[in-house]
Amino acid sequence: MPEGHTLHRLAGLHGELFAGTKVQVGSPQGRFATSASLLNGSVFERAEAHGKHLFHCYGPDRVVHVHLGLYGTFTEAELPLAEPRGQVRMRIVGRTHWTDLRGPTACELLTGEEVAALRGRLGPDPLRRDADPEQAWQRISRSRTSIAALLMDQKVLAGVGNVYRAEVLFRLAIPPYTPGRSLDRTQWETIWADLVELMADGVRVGRIDTVRPEHLPEVTGRAPRQDRHGGEVYVYRRAGMPCLICGTPVATAALAARNLYWCPTCQAG
CATH class of the missing domain: 1.10.8.50 (Helicase, Ruva Protein; domain 3)
Incomplete structure (x- = not known):
């Protein structure tokens, strides 16, 4: 299972690729399709990590929570798009790059209150500036x-x-x-x-x-x-x-x- 540094690297990469831009969000596999439709065309505000959890923030009550688990992976590439390969749970397409998420333990759309509750169950993260x-x-x-x-x-x-x-x-x-x-x-x-x-x-x-x-x-x-x-x-x-x-x-x-x-x-x- 990826350790915390991997999720912080992903947060930094996804922030660099997508933050501040409108993105297309889809779910070629279909398991995240309903939530993806709510996010499609929204501004990707920022990405952050806490421990082994990754958060894609689109607004105060629209946050995608990802836990990679044992098998989850993100793959990034420059445009143009390629056909989905394997079971792609979530695809994000920005101005210059896109990323596919496969095999996560969790990929879910949460409210700000739900994110706060999840983070409240976690201990301090040595990689976060707000860690105590x-x-x-x-x-x-x-x-x-x-x-x-x-x-x-x-x-x-x-x-x-x-x-x-x-x-x-x-x-x-x-x-x-x-x-x-x-x-x-x-x-x-x-x-x-x-x-x-x-x-x-x-x-x-x-x-x-x-x-x-x-x-x-x-x-x-x-x-x-x-x-x-x-x-x-x-x-x-x-x-x-x-x-x-x-x-x-x-x-x-x-x-x-x-x-x-x-x-x-x-x-x-």
């Missing part, structure tokens, strides 16, 4: 749940997924099963600051890179990571491989239906 890390800390500091599980709970913290969760805990040498209430405030503030930096970098470059300069392949002489997601990481999807710092085999375990990765030595506590 104190909101997350209040929940974490009272919880017996492990910090690894809390970081993935979108009601606690929005936008962090499995990669950022594993990597930030490694970078800060925090044992993943540490109860939230066992963290001190300085640890939480360091986690938040690291997430802000790492996720902002993900928005800029379009992939997740978490390895510090001194541990990069060109410095250490190791082979670059080979993974379809790209990016250099310390522990994510490296189960059984040697830790880049100490050489201990990276451990893995299932936690809340997702695979957790950590170094038993570097994150011993």
Whole structure:
């Protein structure tokens, strides 16, 4: 599932392509046809993201909410239009470009009140300027749940997924099963600051890179990571491989239906 930086990149791209212009909105697949007809010919005001949720804003009570889920994708191209390929849930056509949305978990037209209610259920997003890390800390500091599980709970913290969760805990040498209430405030503030930096970098470059300069392949002489997601990481999807710092085999375990990765030595506590 895409992590928060992907949705913020999409918000920036769609704002650049469509904001301030009248657009054509359709649903070649038909599942979004009724809502698309209400939006067709409207001005696309702006796009924004909160966590793993994308919002296309056409007015105070006309907001398209998109959650990509596991299979959702947007594809963009310059005009002229091409025939729809596959199950296109929503197509937006602007002055110079168009985009198709396929396979989302959610694509729905909401009112401003409904958007506010949805966002009210989400924790602070490290990529938003209006984020309040104190909101997350209040929940974490009272919880017996492990910090690894809390970081993935979108009601606690929005936008962090499995990669950022594993990597930030490694970078800060925090044992993943540490109860939230066992963290001190300085640890939480360091986690938040690291997430802000790492996720902002993900928005800029379009992939997740978490390895510090001194541990990069060109410095250490190791082979670059080979993974379809790209990016250099310390522990994510490296189960059984040697830790880049100490050489201990990276451990893995299932936690809340997702695979957790950590170094038993570097994150011993």
